[in-house]
Amino acid sequence: xxxLGQSTPAPDATFNIDINLTVNGTTHRLAVDARTTLLDxxxxxxxxxxxxxxxDLGQCGACTVLLDxxxxxxxxxxxxxxxxRPVTTIEGIAEDGELHPMQTAFVEHDAFQxxxxxxxQIMSAIGLLGELRETDAATIREHMSGNICRCGAxxxxxxAVRAAAGKGS
Amino acid sequence: xxxxxxxxxxxxxxxxxxSGADANAAFIxxxxxxxxxxxxxxxxxxxxxDINALPFVGVRIEQGGARIGALTRLSDVAxxxxxQQHFPLLAQALLETASxxxxxxxxxxxxxxxxxxxxxxxxxxxxxxxxxxGSGCPALDGLNRIxxxxxxxxxxxxxxxxxxxxxxxxxxxxxxxxxLQGERRIRxxxxxxxxxxxxxxxxxxxxxxxxxxxxxPSNHAARHSHYLKLRDRASFEWALVxxxxxxxxxxxxxxxxxxxxxxVGTKPWRLVQVEDDLQGRPLTPDQARQVGDLAGDGAAPRAxxxxxxxxxxxxxxxxxxxxxxxx
Numbered sequence: 001x002x003x004l005g006q007s008t009p010a011p012d013a014t015f016n017i018d019i020n021l022t023v024n025g026t027t028h029r030l031a032v033d034a035r036t037t038l039l040d041x042x043x044x045x046x047x048x049x050x051x052x053x054x055x056d057l058g059q060c061g062a063c064t065v066l067l068d069x070x071x072x073x074x075x076x077x078x079x080x081x082x083x084x085r086p087v088t089t090i091e092g093i094a095e096d097g098e099l100h101p102m103q104t105a106f107v108e109h110d111a112f113q114x115x116x117x118x119x120x121q122i123m124s125a126i127g128l129l130g131e132l133r134e135t136d137a138a139t140i141r142e143h144m145s146g147n148i149c150r151c152g153a154x155x156x157x158x159x160a161v162r163a164a165a166g167k168g169s
Numbered sequence: 170x171x172x173x174x175x176x177x178x179x180x181x182x183x184x185x186x187x188s189g190a191d192a193n194a195a196f197i198x199x200x201x202x203x204x205x206x207x208x209x210x211x212x213x214x215x216x217x218x219d220i221n222a223l224p225f226v227g228v229r230i231e232q233g234g235a236r237i238g239a240l241t242r243l244s245d246v247a248x249x250x251x252x253q254q255h256f257p258l259l260a261q262a263l264l265e266t267a268s269x270x271x272x273x274x275x276x277x278x279x280x281x282x283x284x285x286x287x288x289x290x291x292x293x294x295x296x297x298x299x300x301x302x303g304s305g306c307p308a309l310d311g312l313n314r315i316x317x318x319x320x321x322x323x324x325x326x327x328x329x330x331x332x333x334x335x336x337x338x339x340x341x342x343x344x345x346x347x348x349l350q351g352e353r354r355i356r357x358x359x360x361x362x363x364x365x366x367x368x369x370x371x372x373x374x375x376x377x378x379x380x381x382x383x384x385x386p387s388n389h390a391a392r393h394s395h396y397l398k399l400r401d402r403a404s405f406e407w408a409l410v411x412x413x414x415x416x417x418x419x420x421x422x423x424x425x426x427x428x429x430x431x432x433v434g435t436k437p438w439r440l441v442q443v444e445d446d447l448q449g450r451p452l453t454p455d456q457a458r459q460v461g462d463l464a465g466d467g468a469a470p471r472a473x474x475x476x477x478x479x480x481x482x483x484x485x486x487x488x489x490x491x492x493x494x495x496x
Contacts, residue, residue, distance in 0.1 A: 017175060034175035034217065037204070057205050058271055070244075070273045076204045077274065080175050081197065081219055124270065131248075131269070145404035146268025 017080055023048065024092025032079050039063045039074035042089060050090035050119045054148075061147030064120040064127070065089050071127025073146075090119035093126065102126050102164045109160035113151035121147045125161045135165035170207045177219040181379070185349050187218045188377040196220050196379060198240055199275040201267070202283040210293045211284070211300060225278070225381045228252060233387030239278030239344075239380045243333070244269065246277060256385055258394035258415055262336035265398045268405045278380035281334055281344065281360065284371065285327035286407050288312055298324045299368040306368075314473040315409065318481075320435035321469060325368030328432055329361060330407050335431035336396055337383065338439060339413035345382040346374060354384070361436030390415035390427070395492035397484055398431075408432035410480045412488040421451045428485060430464070433477055440464050443485060452493040461486030 015031045021041060022028075030045055039056075042048045042065070054062030056075045063074040066088040093100040102122050105111070112118040124147045133139055140161050141154070149157065178184035188194050193215035197203055206212045225238035230251035237246055246252055247263035266272060266280070284290065289297045289307045296304035308316050308326055317328040337357045344355050360372050374380075393416035400406040411431035417424045426447040428440045446460045464485040465478040490496045 014172075034173055035170045035207075056208055058201055058268075061268065061270060064270055067273075071270050072274050073201075073270045076201045076271070078175075078197070078200060078204070078217075080177070081200065081221060083177075083221065127273075128269065142404050143269050146270045 019080055019082070020084055021046070021079065021082060021087065022084065023087045024089060025086075030079070034078065034080055036079045037075055038065070038067075038077040038079050038082055038087070041079040042074060042087075048089050048091050051123075052116055052119055054117070054120075059148070060117070060120075061124055062117050062120040064123040064147065066123060066127055069127075069130055071124050071146075088123070090123055093122070100126070102129075102160070105160040105164040106157075109156045109163060110153075111156040111160035112149075112153050117147060117149045117151075121149065121157055125157075125164065128161065129165055135162055137162065171210065171213045173207075173214055174216040175219065176216065177222060179222055181223055181347060181381075184218055184220050184223060184379060185347065185377065187216075188379070189349050191216050192376060194218055198279045199242065200279075201271050201275040202279065205291075206284060209291060211291060220379065223381075230255060235385040237277055237383040237385070239382055240276050242273055243267070243275050243277065243280060244272040247272065255387070255391055256340060257391055258339060258396055258413055259333070259336045259385070261394075261396040262332040262398075262411075262413065265396065265404075266332045277333070277383055280331060281337075281357075281380060281383075282372065282374075283331055286330045287316060287327035290327055299327055299364070299371075302367070302369045309471065312473060313471045315407065315432075316471065316474055317435045318433050318465075318468040318470045318474055318477050319430075319438045320363050322364045322366070322368070324366060325364035325435065326471065327364070327368065327435060329371075329434060329436045330432070331437070332396070332398060332408060332411060332431060334361075335411055335429050335437045336413045337385075338437045339394070339415045339427040339429040340385050340388065340390075341427070342386075343384040344380050345384065346378045347381050348375065348378040352381075357383075357437075358439070364435050388415065389417045390425075393418050393492050393494070395488050397488040397491065399480060399484055410477055410484045412481075412484045414485075414488045414492040416447070416452070416489075416492050418452070418493075423447045423450060423452050428464075428489070430481060430485070433468075433481055440485065442466055447489075452489065452495065454490065454495060457486045457489040457493070457495070460489070 052062035054060035058073040058076040068085045195214035197217045225240040228249045229236045253260045316326040342357045398411040413429045415427040426444040428443045430438045443460045461482045
């Protein structure tokens with residue numbers, strides 16, 4: 001087989017670790033290589049491509065998902081270390097065809113431009129509201145610092161998060 | 170990422186056995202630094218031992234002191250009511266650490282052992298004595314803006330990047346470690362090595378030793394402490410200079426002072442001369458300025474990081490004023 005120009009798996013890569021991954025309420029049984037990150041598993045194995053790969057180093061927040069209801073970077077977690085805890089992705093927050101209030105707030109406040117960071121921003125914002133902090137603009141800015149928006153939609157993101165928190169903008 | 174094998178340890182004995190059986194194994198807990206190091210091929214362990222199931226989780230306040238399990242996530246320590254009440258310095262340092270996502274993942278034990286952010290250490294394509302002993306140190310005359318002004322050697326000037334250890338040093342904390350040989354306590358002050366001839370060793374932990382807890386002794390500094398972190402952006406950034414201050418006061422006079430600097434040393438850097446000069450005197454704006462001026466003594470700045478010397482002096486002054494409630 002001609003692998004020229006393609007990425008070749010390391011010779012000793014083995015997809016021999018069986019895990020249960022519960023994502024958005026559905027449990028999937030997967031055989032993974034130990035190196036598979038939660039982000040890899042979501043995107044490449046479960047084809048849930050709403051969760052984005054940005055830096056792959058935990059620095060941009062595009063891969064933010066909820067684990068046990070708390071926001072984390074899916075790129076910094078090996079799938080084998082998830083250990084059965086429930087994962088929620090951007091695909092799992094709308095209910096019965098209705099957008100999640102945070103999604104609605106992002107739409108209403110025009111809280112994005114290119115949209116690439118948006119799933120991570122929304123998941124992070126949902127995680128933030130679960131942390132029961134103050135929802136003034138300064139607190140939101142500080143506690144959304146794990147999500148970078150290179151289009152610079154920050155002011156509208158803050159307005160959207162405040163609106164979803166019920167404080168108005 | 171190079172291939173590695175993986176085993177989840179169900180208990181401490183298994184974790185220590187697995188580690189003892191493979192000199193090239195690494196423990197993984199939160200994984201927030203480990204994954205970065207793996208992704209960029211800075212390290213290549215043959216196997217990972219998952220210690221997340223071990224029972225070292227939670228914060229316990231007892232008699233004014235605290236015991237923090239090494240697997241407690243940074244966010245859970247920062248948000249703990251007892252830590253906020255008795256050790257606000259630690260809560261403050263942790264809230265300024267990394268991002269909310271990282272704080273939900275990273276553990277106390279792993280945070281203590283995070284590796285330097287030196288650009289050359291993190292780039293596997295260039296020499297680095299810490300990553301590859303004997304290969305050289307391009308930081309000495311290269312891009313050394315973030316590097317250390319204290320504690321460096323001709324082999325390494327990588328700065329210790331963490332906030333939590335800086336605060337823990339100011340709180341006279343200990344850690345508890347376990348190994349196949351048993352359990353021992355180490356002062357955080359004695360955990361980190363100077364690079365000297367062997368910059369590949371960050372700490373005095375022996376291979377296979379596992380941090381299980383951080384112990385904070387009770388103190389009387391909760392009302393007069395402050396963590397000041399100066400960085401290139403307002404949040405989610407490493408410290409260029411940070412200062413942890415913990416003061417025990419008799420009305421206006423300083424009875425005991427701990428002043429520790431982060432971002433400037435190859436390890437968290439206690440400013441003993443500043444502490445000595447504070448002791449037994451009233452804390453005033455003039456005094457804060459004068460002792461701040463001592464903070465740069467002994468510094469060995471390089472071309473790119475000389476700015477850290479005046480920045481540190483004024484950061485010490487400012488942190489003292491904040492801790493003393495003078496501003």
